[in-house]
Amino acid sequence: MSRLGGIEFGGTKTVCVVGSPGVVEDEIRFATGDDPAANLSTCAEFFRAQHGVEAIGVGAFGPCDPDPGSPTYGYVTTTPKPGWGGFDVLGALREGMPDALLAFDTDVNVAALGELVHGAGRGLGSLVYLTIGTGIGGGLVADGHLIHGLMHPEMGHIPIPRPQSEIEVFAGVCPFHGDCLEGVASGPALSARWGTPAQDIGPDDDRYEAMWDLEAVYVADALHILVCTVSPQRIVLGGGVGEQPQLHERIRPRLQASLAGYIQQPAISRHIDEFVVGPALGNHSGGIGALELAHRLVSEDLVPAQQSMAAGRAVADDDSIGPITS
Amino acid sequence: MSRLGGIEFGGTKTVCVVGSPGVVEDEIRFATGDDPAANLSTCAEFFRAQHGVEAIGVGAFGPCDPDPGSPTYGYVTTTPKPGWGGFDVLGALREGMPDALLAFDTDVNVAALGELVHGAGRGLGSLVYLTIGTGIGGGLVADGHLIHGLMHPEMGHIPIPRPQSEIEVFAGVCPFHGDCLEGVASGPALSARWGTPAQDIGPDDDRYEAMWDLEAVYVADALHILVCTVSPQRIVLGGGVGEQPQLHERIRPRLQASLAGYIQQPAISRHIDEFVVGPALGNHSGGIGALELAHRLVSEDLVPAQQSMAAGRAVADDDSIGPITS
Secondary structure (H helix, E strand, C coil): CCEEEEEEECCCEEEEEEEECCEEEEEEEEECCCCHHHHHHHHHHHHHHHCCEEEEEEEECCCECCCCCCCCCCEECCCCCCCCCCCEHHHHHHHHCCCCEEEEEEHHHHHHHHHHHHCCCCCCCCEEEEEECCCEEEEEEECCEECCCCCCCCHHHCCCCCCHHHHHHCCCCECCCECCHHHHHCHHHHHHHHCCCHHHCCCCCCCHHHHHHHHHHHHHHHHHHHHHHHCCCCEEEECCCCCCHHHHHHHHHHHHHHHCCCCCCHHHHCCHHHHEECCCCHHHHHHHHHHHHHHHHHCCCCCHHHHHHHCCCCCCCCCCCCCCCC | CCEEEEEEECCCEEEEEEEECCEEEEEEEEECCCCHHHHHHHHHHHHHHHCCEEEEEEEECCCECCCCCCCCCCEECCCCCCCCCCCEHHHHHHHHCCCCEEEEEEHHHHHHHHHHHHCCCCCCCCEEEEEECCCEEEEEEECCEECCCCCCCCHHHCCCCCCHHHHHHCCCCECCCECCHHHHHCHHHHHHHHCCCHHHCCCCCCCHHHHHHHHHHHHHHHHHHHHHHCCCCCEEEECCCCCCHHHHHHHHHHHHHHHCCCCCCHHHHCCHHHHEECCCCHHHHHHHHHHHHHHHHHCCCCCHHHHHHHCCCCCCCCCCCCCCCC
C-alpha cells in the first residue's frame, strides 16, 4: 500500500494528514493565515519529512477551480480571504512536492467523499455533506462520483423562503445576496440576528428556543431543496452550528413536515434519525476525504484528465470544456 | 449497429421510437390513458413489428423507481394518475418483449440524457433538463452520469421565496406543498392564479406582462438554486410553459441579478443566452434520450446491476442499497 497525503484548507485552519485509506497516521494543524506561499511551504515540509508520500489529495475552501481541464485547475479563485484570491494552490504544492501525484477539489466535496466512504455514509452511493459555521457550503457525492459541472456546488448561496416577520427585522449578512441561506443561517448571521454570538446563547437564555427554532426552519427548507434536487441517500451536517444536537432534533420533524409525504421513502418517513446525521469522522471528515481522493488518484479511479493534470501534463477534456465555459 | 427502441411515458402521451443513437427511424404517439397494461401492450406490439430491437430504454413519469437494486425497479410508484400507481412498467414490457434488454429511468432524466448527448448539451458533461408544463420536473446528468440517490430528483417540489403580496392572494395548487415551485409556476398554477389558461393570455391582455414577469421571478430563483446545488454547465427549459421565448428573455437577466456576481463564470456573466436554452431536439428529447439509454445498456456503459436487472437477473448492488433504504 502506497503512503498517501491529504490537505484540508479551511478558511481558518489548515490540516495536513498522512496515512492510508480511512486511516490517519500523522497530522499537523495550523492557522491558514494570509500568506498562501508560506502555508503551502509548511505543508510540503510536513510531507517531505514523512518520506515516500506518493499522492496528495487537496480539499480547499472556495470558490476554487476543481476542473482538471481548466487552465486554473487547483486555484482558489474569487475568495474574499486576503492573499488567497487567484492563488495557484496545486502549483505551489507541486513546487514543494515535485514527485507526488496531486488531486484537487473543494473542502466540502472532499469531506463528503470521506464521510461517504469511511464515515456516516458507509455502504451508500450518495451523500451530501453540508457544513454550517462561519459560512455554509455543501459537497455532493452521487452514485459514488464527486459532482462538478459549471463550477462546484455552492449550496450556502441558495435563496430560501423567509417568514415576513423576519424579513422586516433582519436583512441577512451575505455581501452578495443578503438573505440567502448563508446570509440568514450561518454563525455570523445568527450573531447579527440575535445580537450575541450563538455559542453564548445557552438553554437558559430567553432567546434560545426562538433562535434554534428559526434556524431549524431555514435549514430544514434547505434540506428539502437538497432532497428534491440531488436526492441524497443521507445528509451529514457539519460545522460549529450544523453539528449542534438541538438543531438536529428540530430539523428532523420539520423536514418531514415540509416534504409532506411526497417523498415516500422509509429513510424520510421512518428513519429520519439516520437520514440527517452528524459527521462520523469528527474533525477528520476533510482529512480522511483528502486521503481518499489521493487513493482514488493512485488506484486510477479518477478520469484520465485528472490523473494527467495531477502529474503535470495538461490534456484536453472534452467532457468538461464546452463552448460556453471556454 | 444494433437496432434500439425507446419509450417516453408522459402523463398525457406515450411515444415509442426505434432507431440508433441520435436517430429516430420510426415512431408512434398515443394517449397514455388509464389502462397501463393496454398501453404497454401497444408499445410491445410496435416494437415486435419493427423486428430485431435488441434493447429498449424507458423514461417514465414519476414518482417511479429507477434503482436497479430495488425490488420495485421499473415501477411507477405513488403517482396520483388513475390506474398507474404501483404498476410494474418494466415487468409488463418484458412480458411483451422477453428477449430485449430493458433500462428504466425518469422521463426527465432520459430527456436530460438525450439533450446532453445529442441536443443542446453536445460537448458538455453536465446538464439540467427542467420541464414546466402540467407539472414541473427536472432531470440531471453530471459528469456524464444520470443522477440518482434516495430516489430521483423531484425538482418541481422545492420551496422557493414568494413576494408577500403574492402569498396574500394565491395559496398555490400543489396538493402536497401548496406553494412549492410546481404549486405556483406550473401551467395549472398559472391558470389558477390568473383565472384564465396561460395560453389564452396573449400580449394584448392586460395581465400578460405581470404574468410572465412573476413566472420569471419564480423560475429564475429555481435556476439560481440549481446553479448552486448541482452546478450544471447548461439548463434546458422544456414543456409548454418552459419553452416560451418571452419566459427565457425574462429569466436570463433575473438569474444574473439573483446570482449577483457570486458565480464568476463566463457562462453566467457573458453567455447567459447559451446557458438557459430551449430543447434542441424539439419533442424528441425524451425519445432520443430513451434510445441513448438503450445504447448505453448495449454498449455496457451502465453499472453491472442495471444490465443484470434489465436482463431479468436480480443482483445485489452494494452502492445503491444502504441500511436506511432497505
